[in-house]
Amino acid sequence: MFSRVHKPASSTTLKAIQLSGWLLSAACLVNGAAWANLGASPLVIEAQANRGQVKAVLNVINSGDTLLRARVYTEPFTYSRDRGFQTIPSDSSYLGSYIQFSPRELIVPPRSSRRVRMVAQLAPSLANGEYRAVIFTEALNEATDTIGRKVGIITRVGTTVYVRKGDTAPNxxxxxxxxxxxxxxxxxxxxxxxxxxxxxxxxxxxxxxxxxxxxxxxxxxxxxxxxxxxxxxxxxxxxxxxxxxxxxxxxxxxxxxxxxxxxxxxxxxxxxxxx
Missing domain, CATH: 2.60.40.10 (Immunoglobulins)
Structure with missing residues (x-):
């Protein structure tokens, strides 16, 4: 699908703000459970759509000593008044339906990272405004504790994506x-x-x-x-x-x-x- 890594032109304002590692779901460490070494960068992407399209690159990071299998997918999210970040069943501003990944599943060698290319193509019929989703990078390896026992933990890291179409501004x-x-x-x-x-x-x-x-x-x-x-x-x-x-x-x-x-x-x- 992709022949090269896209470098956004000045007409597509793309800001990738890397924050210091907040995990958006279940804990990564239980008695030293594996796959606390999963990471993603950036953790926030903000972009202005150019002709309805935005391209970006997500880096999946494996800082551990074992081969990592992972997948990427999207969910709707919001920030509630008191609880902060949370996923929700549905949202009228959900961006996930318009996002494609390459690849969607990947293998990352130890102490290295791999790129996942993202394209968001907004439908022409969509009204002007902001569309958003959280991209979860989830480890597919079975988590184990320090003595090799399997533990039922899903390890994932979230990247929040905001794509704006037309004139938008906070107030x-x-x-x-x-x-x-x-x-x-x-x-x-x-x-x-x-x-x-x-x-x-x-x-x-x-x-x-x-x-x-x-x-x-x-x-x-x-x-x-x-x-x-x-x-x-x-x-x-x-x-x-x-x-x-x-x-x-x-x-x-x-x-x-x-x-x-x-x-x-x-x-x-x-x-x-x-x-």
Whole structure:
């Protein structure tokens, strides 16, 4: 199907953001179970369709000492308000029906990697907007523990893919803030009323009567198009005690894009009630 590795032209904006190894499904290690050495890169792909088409390359990595058999496939996914990433049965923005892989199943020698080429061809009848899927790379070898016993573990790594057709953009609105006394963190509720997903980082500070109590940063966190998230802002480990009852102000910026060029400032008041 493919005669060469595609290098996207400037007319097809393709950003492959490699993150530091979050596994999206069942645990890889149970008593030292095998196939914790499965990896994939990149773990996030964002692309603007050019004439309805996007091409990309997924690298399947075997960092172990044993031959790895693997396959790739897609599922619908979302980011829920509180639980974060999760696969779902269906989604009107599901991209998987338009993706082809070459190869779909592969063998990766020890301490090496192999490329899987992906083509997403959107139907002309599709409305403008964002289409997405998670590509799972799953080990087909039977997992074993340290003494060779078979264990019923499915090991897979997920790459989230966002393909945009036509004009799309995120539009973030900070709705409210609160303090979760049980989890001992601040919560910032953010809505994305735009038609493109986004991964903003948060720079924030907490004040009372212009006195700064805490400040910090939250690493980029996905907020799905037309979705919302409760962003957990960790307080200082040096002062993990609950806030005293009173009025507080949480302010800062949401930042994303190249060099964090896109920003949304926010300032929200909230009350910590008396027990």
């Amino acid at each position: 973030l609105v900070v709705d409210r803030a609160s303090f979760n006394a049980k989890q001992k963190h601040l919560e910032l509720f953010v809505k994305n009323i735009g038609n493109a997903s986004v991964r903003p980082m948060v720079r924030w500070s907490l004040k009372q009567a212009n006195k700064v109590f805490w400040s910090g940063e939250l690493a980029p966190t996905a907020i799905i198009a037309l979705g919302d998230r409760n962003l957990a802002l960790a307080v200082s480990e040096k002062d993990p005690s609950p806030l005293l009852p009173g009025n507080y102000q949480l302010s800062g910026q949401l930042l994303w894009g190249e060099d964090n060029a896109q920003t949304v400032p926010f300032s929200v008041d909230f009350i910590v009630p008396a027990k």
